Amino acid sequence: MKPGGVMRALYPNSEGTVVRDGVGIRYERYGQGWPALLLLPTWSIVQSRHWKMQVAYLARHFTVVCFDGRGSGRSGRPPEPAAYTDAQFASDAIAVMDAAGVETAVLVSVSCGTLWALRLCAEHPERVLGSVFIAPTAPLVPPLAERRVQRFGKVLDDPVGWQTYNAHYWKTHYPEFVTFFMGRIFTEPHSTKQVEDAVGWALEIDGETLAAAHLGLECCDAAATRRLAARVACPVLVMHGTHDAVRGYAEGEALADFTGGALVTLAGAGHFPHARDPVRVNLLIKQFADGFRR
């Protein structure tokens, strides 16, 4: 193995760190085509390497910028929930765009990356050409039935399943939670490698930091999401798997509906289609981004 981990398909042209409020945000820039794509972080449980199946391909056609979200990878790990709001992530994204010399970009987000992508679309429309939402966290509809057993702050005896999505449990059994959670992300058969990757990234942070990251996002309720979604004026593409066991397919439908975007249904796909079905997702991102190249 090479120093620094497994060999990558492509290495960045440049990389750097921007510091906001004392938190270092580590970013990478690849390729040089127009438009630029900003591959946004998702929840801090994984770092920017979760885009590893996209970067080499997209960078042959576009400028690609990605960064480790606060709490993940080589970015800082502030302890307090207030450091993990959607507004903080959106401000990080703007700071990264500035540092990487990217004026406007097509946003690509996964899962709760939706929350900061919506903020960027609504509040910085001059920086956003369009937005791709993959398996979006869009609390416009009720969560999946199986997740309604979650009690995040409550002390539970022998929690099972989604009950392990719990701050107290994470203090003592974080790896067990991670194993459960990644199993729910990849519902497709034969996903061992994808699960191993994701578990590895998740174990780069600890349960307390992840709990802070969770609490920071509690402000993103249905009303706030609806307000932001209604302000999105750029072209939107939503992809959502029918077998997504983390954020239900209905969330993708609702987001496409609210934003007037196109919905691509990924029949049989789980919550991380960009990792499990990278070819189709890459082609869809390319097709969407090509629409801005006139």
Added chain:
Amino acid sequence: MRARLPDREGVVTRDGVRVAFEIFGHGEPALLLIPASPITHARSWKGIVPALARRFTVVTTDGPGTGRSDRPRTPDRYAPAEMIADLLAVLDAADMDRAVLVAHCHAVPWALRLAADHPRRAAGVVAIAPGIGVAPPYPYAAEAERRWIDPVDAPAGWSMRNRHFWRQDGGYRGWVEFFFGQQLPEQHSTRQYEDTVGWALDTDAEAMIAEREGRAAPAGREAEALCRRVLCPVRVLHGSDDRCQPVARGRQLAELTGGDLVVLDGAGHLPHSRDPVKVTRLITGFADKITGAPMHATTWTRGPRRPRRALYLSSPIGLGHARRDVAVARELKRLRPELEIDWLAQHPVTTVLDAEGEHIHPASQWLASESGHMTSEASGHDLHCFQALRRMDEILVANFMVFQEVVEEGCYDLIIGDEAWDVDYYWHENPELKRGQNVWLTDFVGYLPMPDGGEREAFLTTDYNAEMIEHIDRYPWIRDRAIFVGNDEDIVPSTFGGNLPAIRDWTTRHFSYSGYITGFTPPQSGQVAALRAELGYHDDELVCVVAVGGSGVGRALIDKVAAAYPLAKKAIPELRMIVVTGPRIDPAAVPRHAGLELHGYVHRLYQHLCACDLAIVQGGLTTTMELTAAKRPFLYFPLGHHFEQNFHVRHRLARYGAGTCMDYLATDPDLIAARIGELAGKAVSYRDVETDGAARAARLIAELV
């Protein structure tokens, strides 16, 4: 017959000169197709209009001097300003603010000038084989240009491009035949050659001379300046073997306009005629890019979860193949119960599929009617099916483009084409488009010339056979399985013509034999009585069924047999004659005779054929083989000039010892009546027809999925 008729047509008139245009389809952006008139006109786009019109508004114009336009003879009327004024008038008349201009050869400078002077009207320019003087012409063309007004004696080659020669008797035609011979360097371009020469002869030498002398095409610096003034997106398509316009011109045009250049390697000057599939896709891609075609809601299913799916194409010309294809599909489902089968099919095949509860793909509605084309090509009891097939080129490419969209979206594992000529031909011509495992079925191999077609027809059939053989040799992976519906002895003892191999040897090397597929099991002799009772045929009647298949061809035979009915009925009082006109001939239009029964489409007609005492039919393979399998006496009348019915079917029936072949032209109603008397109800001794053909074919197909 055209693959698609215009939704609207009209003319604009400027200074008393009428210029014709046509509008097809609807969708953004609009496309204005500008031909290199007057040597050609709007029909030159026939291979690409139907597919483009399913996506975009397409406007074609003939340009002044040809087609449905007037033929002004003053050079001034062809000056650039006039041509652009015509095009703007067409855009106005078509209510088009803005269009992508698609222009060929010397029409390209007009499109560029329109785009430069009226940027709001041009969304983009597609320049095909551009005739723009941004790079030198070929020396032979420059030399001819220099000597344009010199009197010449018996010129040859490019020096035929001369005003004096064009005015001589046959001079212009001589030039046109030479010129288009040069412009189609691709092998097997006879059909395109005939088309383009024909369109060139729609104008005359005087209009052509006036246009050449009025053209004032920009060259050198002036041409470069024009290109630089074009600010809209530009795409240039240029054949590497273009002998009219050097590819350097296309390259320079792309450079000067910042456009993209697609070199079509091995193509000549007329890629929109010779490679319509590729050109359509390049224009579509360019137009989509201009509008930024928004992404629409779709579903993509993960590969491992997809149901196994097949797309079945049944030759739509008549009803002949529908029954056997349904039988093959049934057997295939027995072997692969999970296989879902969609049918891309058109009338009249859909009548059978509907009745059998098969699933017809909704895109079938976009197919241009092959059966309608064949009917339009028939005259009386005559159908020159080889030439009719050649003239169906426009319909075949239009239908192929529908098919290709269906397979690209449908993720089919298996394509089964029973004489789906369009798929077989265009996948070999555009092999990068192939999707899925591909099965080809046919019941004859080899085009054969009719004797009265002379050398020309023998040359053409040989050329078509050679192209097919080259296709298979070059791309053996396009057909994953080829099935001959029959046995090796059913194949005529002929060659493909010229130095080409014997048909039977070649077919045995490249096909599997399924045996004949009737699609039903004929009743045993003991079961016929029950079947007759079920169908309402009485023991004391001699039932004569007259059927002409599923196409619209057959009225002439029906009329002649109907005229024989009173004569036969007089001689044989127990005669009962039942005429089945099929789904494309209205039985109400047939002259009435007392006692003569008339029906349109009869589902499961084969049951009636199995139960009859005599049948009178055309020379189509399916019906005659149904009668052979059922061991009924029959008279068959091959259509005049129909090589398949006259050679292939006749050979096969002779092998089975089945049927009495009749010459339509030499037969009058008296003779038909006499034959009815001789044959009705008589026992026959034909060779047995196998009943496991569908199962054998299905096994050969099932191995692929």
